[in-house]
Amino acid sequence: MDTSERSAEAVGNTQDLEAFPEFFGLAEPQLRRALVAAYGSERGREATAEALAWAWEHWPELCRMDNPIGYLYRVGQSRTRPRKRRVVFDAPAGTEVEFEPALPRALAELSERQRVAVVLVHGYGLTHREVAELTQTSASSVQSHLERGLRRLRRSLEVTSDG
Amino acid sequence: MDELSRQLVALVDATEPVEIDEVLTRPVASGPPPSGWRRPVLVAAAAVLALLVAGGVLLLVARTDDGSRTRVATETPAVPTTDDAPDTTTPPPTSAVPPVTVPAVLDRTQLSTDGVGSLAFGDPLEEAEALTGVKARLLDCGDSEGQVIEIDGATLWFGDGEFRLWDVRGPGWSTVSGVTVGMPADEVVARVPSLERGDSGSGGYLAFPPLPTNFLVTLDADDRVDDMFASMARALLPASELCW
Numbered sequence: 552m553d554t555s556e557r558s559a560e561a562v563g564n565t566q567d568l569e570a571f572p573e574f575f576g577l578a579e580p581q582l583r584r585a586l587v588a589a590y591g592s593e594r595g596r597e598a599t600a601e602a603l604a605w606a607w608e609h610w611p612e613l614c615r616m617d618n619p620i621g622y623l624y625r626v627g628q629s630r631t632r633p634r635k636r637r638v639v640f641d642a643p644a645g646t647e648v649e650f651e652p653a654l655p656r657a658l659a660e661l662s663e664r665q666r667v668a669v670v671l672v673h674g675y676g677l678t679h680r681e682v683a684e685l686t687q688t689s690a691s692s693v694q695s696h697l698e699r700g701l702r703r704l705r706r707s708l709e710v711t712s713d714g
Numbered sequence: 715m716d717e718l719s720r721q722l723v724a725l726v727d728a729t730e731p732v733e734i735d736e737v738l739t740r741p742v743a744s745g746p747p748p749s750g751w752r753r754p755v756l757v758a759a760a761a762v763l764a765l766l767v768a769g770g771v772l773l774l775v776a777r778t779d780d781g782s783r784t785r786v787a788t789e790t791p792a793v794p795t796t797d798d799a800p801d802t803t804t805p806p807p808t809s810a811v812p813p814v815t816v817p818a819v820l821d822r823t824q825l826s827t828d829g830v831g832s833l834a835f836g837d838p839l840e841e842a843e844a845l846t847g848v849k850a851r852l853l854d855c856g857d858s859e860g861q862v863i864e865i866d867g868a869t870l871w872f873g874d875g876e877f878r879l880w881d882v883r884g885p886g887w888s889t890v891s892g893v894t895v896g897m898p899a900d901e902v903v904a905r906v907p908s909l910e911r912g913d914s915g916s917g918g919y920l921a922f923p924p925l926p927t928n929f930l931v932t933l934d935a936d937d938r939v940d941d942m943f944a945s946m947a948r949a950l951l952p953a954s955e956l957c958w
Contacts, residue, residue, distance in 0.1 A: 575734050584726050592729045600732045604740040625832045643728035654721055674722030688841055704718075 571610055578620045579603060585685055586627045588670035589663050591638040598627035605630075621687050638666070657707035665700030668693050673701060820845050822868075825889040827929045827944050830870070830880055835946035839872045846870075867895070879945040889942065899937045 582602055587595030602623040606613050613619045640655035658666055667686060671677045672693065679690040679697070686693070821831030829835045833845055842863055843849055850861040850872060861872040867884010870877060888894045891905045902920055903909050909920040918937070921930040934940040 572734060575737070579732055579734075583729060583732060587726050587729045596729050596732060600736060600740060603732060603737040607737055629832055629834075640725050641728055643724045649717075649721075650724060651721055654725060658722070658725065670722050670726055674719050674726065676719075687844060688838070689844075692838065692840060708718075 568610065570614075571607060574606070574613075574619070575603060578606070578623060581620055581685065582623055582627060584675060585624055585667055585671060585682075587640075588667045589628070589638075591659065592641040593639065598630055601630040602627035618684060618687075621685050624685050625687065638663075651708060653708055657704055660707065661700045661703060662696070664688075664692075664696045665703065668696040669700040669704060672697050820865075822887045823890070825880065825882060825887055825942065825944065829877060829944075830868075833870075833877060835877050835879075837877045839875045839877070842870060842872070842877055877946070879943065881941065881943050883941045887942075893931065893939065893942065895939050895942065897939045899933050899939070902931065902939060 579599065583596065583599040586598040586602070589595060590598055605626045606619070606623055613622070616622050638659040640658060642652070642655055643650060658669070661669065664686075668682060671682045671685070672679065677685075679693045682688075682693045683690040820833055824831035827835075829837070833842055839850055839861060846863055846865055848863045848865055850863045852861055861875075863870040863872075866886060867882060868887055869881045871879040871881065883895055885895060893902050893905060899911070899918070899920060912919050912921055917940075918933040919930055920933065928946070929944040930942075931939050932941040
């Protein structure tokens with residue numbers, strides 16, 4: 552079962568307000584990861600909150616959609632798009648992962664679509680189809696953005712192998 | 715998982731999760747989403763010049779924020795209540811959901827200098843085809859080619875595979891400021907006071923000064939809106955590709 556099927560199931564059977572927390576639990580991490588990848592830490596989180604607030608406001612309508620999380624992704628996009636600001640990622644603090652200091656800037660230099668594909672597919676292991684459904688593009692487009700984004704990111708970081 | 719994957723996840727997961735209480739109490743902008751534009755945007759572009767030369771005209775429509783509505787938090791996911799929207803104070807039913815209108819993905823009331831509703835300038839052609847359900851056709855203008863999607867009096871133009879311009883000359887469409895085809899010019903100016911009249915030599919138009927801009931309207935002989943255009947800032951298709 553893919554992400555859109557799970558999200559549809561989360562809202563599909565019970566269209567009452569009690570189902571919202573379940574949907575929220577499923578949708579929040581997906582939206583946050585995608586929108587933070589697209590717009591950076593602060594804007595991405597803000598866009599996520601905007602999208603989920605819209606979801607709560609329009610819950611009965613959302614219940615009728617085939618791909619509610621994909622729709623909310625576009626809501627998040629539209630809420631943040633007018634603000635043409637730089638994409639900025641906050642470097643993680645207190646993580647056990649050895650962190651490349653140049654990564655936030657290198658990631659920010661990719662195009663929006665490249666960042667989303669790289670983060671969701673290469674980082675979180677989503678399939679091309681799952682990312683395509685979330686961003687309402689084609690799987691081949693995701694593949695193309697992923698390849699170009701990874702190539703550019705690795706070049707920026709001077710990474711020549713996965714290791 | 716390789717090192718890059720781990721670092722990507724660490725970077726994105728460093729952003730604090732959104733809590734449900736934050737959502738339930740969050741003031742949200744009213745109006746139909748996804749809307750691509752909420753603040754006045756004045757962008758000069760070479761676009762208009764190209765259009766004017768070709769006999770077309772553009773206007774830039776400004777839209778102000780719609781204000782906001784605030785939900786009131788309760789202990790459980792409860793009924794949204796607002797100060798200014800009494801319709802939302804009625805709890806949605808828990809069993810039978812009344813018929814609702816699912817927001818159109820391509821909102822015809824959201825023409826703007828950002829695009830059309832959720833379809834923003836710069837979006838790829840394949841995305842536009844998926845959103846509209848209409849297959850683009852090739853428009854051969856002789857020495858150059860472009861692709862267009864035509865829907866009920868509106869034409870979406872694409873160059874290099876991305877959305878560059880919309881052109882509306884039919885009913886049923888409106889800008890975010892409420893400007894429609896057939897509307898008297900005086901009413902347009904009343905809605906968007908910053909617009910100024912001009913004459914291209916082949917007819918009157920309304921546009922924001924100074925030219926070039928990226929959004930304008932042509933006026934017919936009765937001084938009503940004949941055609942509306944908006945283009946991606948500084949990236950309009952060359953006039954030769956517009957096939958006027």
